[in-house]
Amino acid sequence: MSDPDRELNFARTILGERPFRDVPDEEVLRESERLLSEWMSGEARLERPKLYDHYALLLVALVRRVRELEARVTALEERA
Numbered sequence: 001m002s003d004p005d006r007e008l009n010f011a012r013t014i015l016g017e018r019p020f021r022d023v024p025d026e027e028v029l030r031e032s033e034r035l036l037s038e039w040m041s042g043e044a045r046l047e048r049p050k051l052y053d054h055y056a057l058l059l060v061a062l063v064r065r066v067r068e069l070e071a072r073v074t075a076l077e078e079r080a
Helices: 010-015 025-041 048-053 055-079
Strands: none
Touching: 010 025, 010 055, 025 055
């Protein structure tokens, strides 16, 4: 059972001991959504200074997802 008063480190909670390149974007997005939802609803406490610093983890996953989707749209447009 986790301590409800313990502040979680956003990136460390998602990454564990892995380098960020070893964590799939899907996992980063899923766990980011979970942690941020729990934080906003008051179910979890996050280290606030670290939260802002570690938004980069989420932003990198989102940028990669946007690039992937743009490439898929371009490919579909070229087929049409």
